[in-house]
Amino acid sequence: MISSFKIKNYHKEAVLTEYQPDLKNEMIDEVKTSLNTHFSKSKNKEILLDGVIINMRKDYLSSPILLEVAHDFPYLKVHFEIEGKLEYIPDNKNEMSITINNGSYNFFYLPKPKGVISLKSKKRKEFSILVTEDYLRKSFKHYFEKKDASFIKSLKKKTSYKLFPESKVIPVDLLLIISDIINCSFQKEIKQVYLESKVKELFSYLFSEMDSQTTEKKEIKLNEIEYNQVVKSEKILQKNIHKTITISDLSQLIGVNEYKLKRNFKIVYKKPVFRYFTDLRMEKAKQMLVKNNVDVSDVAVAVGYKNPQHFTVAFKKKYNYVPSKLRNKVKNL
Known part of the structure; x- marks a missing residue:
């Protein structure tokens, strides 16, 4: 060879x-x-x-x-x-x-x-x-x-x-x-x-x-209108990571009832709406910790957590390590 x-x-x-x-x-x-x-x-x-x-x-x-x-x-x-x-x-x-x-x-x-x-x-x-x-x-x-x-x-x-x-x-x-x-x-x-x-x-x-x-x-079997509604809802979540948003808010913004939104969202993204939203927040937090020299408290606010300790607990629950450990580890790449 x-x-x-x-x-x-x-x-x-x-x-x-x-x-x-x-x-x-x-x-x-x-x-x-x-x-x-x-x-x-x-x-x-x-x-x-x-x-x-x-x-x-x-x-x-x-x-x-x-x-x-x-x-x-x-x-x-x-x-x-x-x-x-x-x-x-x-x-x-x-x-x-x-x-x-x-x-x-x-x-x-x-x-x-x-x-x-x-x-x-x-x-x-x-x-x-x-x-x-x-x-x-x-x-x-x-x-x-x-x-x-x-x-x-x-x-x-x-x-x-x-x-x-x-x-x-x-x-x-x-x-x-x-x-x-x-x-x-x-x-x-x-x-x-x-x-x-x-x-x-x-x-x-x-x-x-x-x-x-x-x-x-x-597996995606939704019609084009339903699929586009779900994609629109996901984009809204992406833009509002730093805010509190409810299923009711989301359903009104895209013009579909809550039941259909929850059902169709799971078909497309394989997760319930708010598990997906939490994962979005955690992924955003990881990106900030890796790419920017930002305090953990500032990252917490950026992804919708007013209390940094609550953010640290949620982050560790998701990834099995605290935010500060991630930042220190990736610095050594």
Whole structure:
């Protein structure tokens, strides 16, 4: 299994990296590399597990880079662009392009990857996990028995696949897993077992996302008017996270009775209205704690809690840790 990389706009020779067949690696291995040139300062760390490569990279670019890439094996990868932006354009225009924006991620399958990666951000931070199909089949055997899953169909037909049409903002749940992996300080065998469990935890989340997409397509049976009413109600909740709002208020705003609103909302969003509203508030709180240097008391007010202690209790009930712990943990990414 060989990967080829060549910096197109600097006319350097291609760098070839050879991996064991099926990424076989009985014992954990770590490889660190660095690059220091007039156009780039980069640090890269690969952690090799059995069927898995975890990659952590930091780039400081003085000018944009075009990177010609080719892999002689199918590419199954979840990529997190923690900072920066990455664009992949295949040489074959019939193949799938990949764009991952700042603070976003995607999971994709490319049967014959060959094309150009464009890196334009002066500073970027990447975290990615490359796996083999064999690894996923062994680890998630139950999922591979689902013949209707679009991902499974793509693997069988050897056609390109990406989980989201456009890259999605990295959810805090995944940021925490990434943080655990990056900051793991265990040694050898213990580290290997720990990281293997974290990789499975991360892919469990991704397969759950795939299931959600399939379920939504099958189960939504509302007519267009009813569906639009529910979507409108959800947008109202999004805009009023900092306020107190009742079912009665919501039903009047969208012009539908309370019973129908509660029933239809659960069909579309798979949760009762106010559990969904609470989850929205908690997710907003997590985003504020991760991205901004904001006091917990200010976060509490921003998501509709007048008493910071009540907010802390609700947050811990939802996530099993206090808000201050989250902020400190993500700072170490």
